[in-house]
């Protein structure tokens with residue numbers, strides 16, 4: 001704590017650099033800046049105590065300061081051990097009007113290169129407000145669902161009166177979570193139940209986190225209402241696709257500097273992220289092969305001019321293998337053992353279980369040579385090696401700086417609107433998962449369209465009646481797929 005602001009970041013002195021980049025990013029985030037103007041005198045988030053878990057980048061700094069401008073108190077951590085930009089974290093702590101000696105900003109618990117123990121410690125600190133434990137957060141802003149998971153698991157253990165006890169064969173990360181809950185239960189057996197009860201709602205950023213929310217809701221276990229921000233059209237059809245188109249090759253280039261042109265790249269998954277990934281690699285002149293389980297997405301890939309194969313049959317050709325599925329066990333150690341020498345292996349889905357890192361580490365005789373942070377060469381006993389980016393975690397944020405500001409302005413505008421909606425109208429929502437109305441999606445798109453100088457055609461009254469929509473929108477039915 002310094003000047004009353006709690007924090008755990010790498011270096012507060014980096015704040016000045018962070019502030020300069022935040023200033024440039026603000027211009028590229030017209031949606032967030034428009035929301036600041038729209039609510040300048042209203043403060044719709046006054047009284048909100050938002051606990052946020054989302055990659056602590058320059059773009060997220062603009063999001064955090066937008067929430068503050070709208071009246072919220074905020075605490076933040078990153079949702080990945082490698083994704084924090086230390087200068088952005090420092091600038092948020094220092095704040096626009098503070099200095100490293102006298103910070104006036106927002107508590108942040110995040111640095112690049114956390115251990116798993118540190119990661120979950122940061123998540124816990126972010127959820128623990130320094131007020132004697134009376135009131136916790138009343139809103140969660142989540143990316144991937146780890147903050148939501150901690151509150152739910154903690155509450156479940158407290159209600160059951162059971163002490164969390166990791167089993168030997170539990171994954172390492174789960175052991176860390178259970179260890180943390182065991183300690184917190186010993187110190188205060190009502191902490192998570194209190195926190196859960198105080199939360200009005202959660203807004204979730206990504207596909208993987210949304211899946212967890214629907215699973216909780218289906219089981220009747222969701223403790224508070226949720227807004228699925230990911231499935232706003234101006235989120236998943238832009239961030240997941242065009243954001244990845246930008247940041248995938250950025251990560252590969254910064255990590256390896258290998259020429260992508262002329263190489264064979266295999267992309268596992270052809271959903272929104274996979275589509276952006278394939279386009280990104282093709283744009284560099286790679287020959288792209290798609291692996292898919294869904295015939296619809298696989299056929300889309302063929303229509304877009306890609307070959308579709310299984311990973312197994314594509315392996316002999318592959319120079320680059322990228323997973324984008326949000327599923328587990330996609331690239332296994334047996335695949336890696338059969339890859340060509342110096343094949344680049346990376347994941348851009350939310351969690352690291354897409355690539356069998358545990359199996360790789362256990363493979364008899366395998367050696368790990370760290371080339372630089374977030375770039376490892378793994379040498380197999382037969383002499384061939386593979387290059388793994390970001391230890392199998394999302395490489396666009398681990399090896400590069402994630403999506404650029406403009407596309408994140410779309411995503412984060414939806415986040416801010418969703419936070420206002422749940423904070424101010426929580427009684428109108430059940431403990432279910434909701435999406436934002438299409439009208440708001442169109443509003444977000446309109447702001448960004450105008451910022452780019454796009455010219456929108458206006459419907460006449462007769463045309464609007466003919467296609468059965470309002471002149472002012474929404475322009476599509478709910479089932480329209482874009």
Ligand code: NAI
Nearest residue numbers: 206207208269271272273292293294325326327348349350
């Ligand atoms: P999606 O559901 O649109 O696409 C995933 C695709 O993978 C689906 O088409 C599915 O059929 C396919 N798939 C599933 N299992 C497979 C398997 N074993 N082999 C081949 N294909 C398989 O999901 P979306 O939105 O594309 O997200 C994918 C992941 O990326 C999620 O974990 C999401 O949270 C994450 N994400 C990461 C971002 C980043 O900046 N790195 C940005 C946005 C999303």
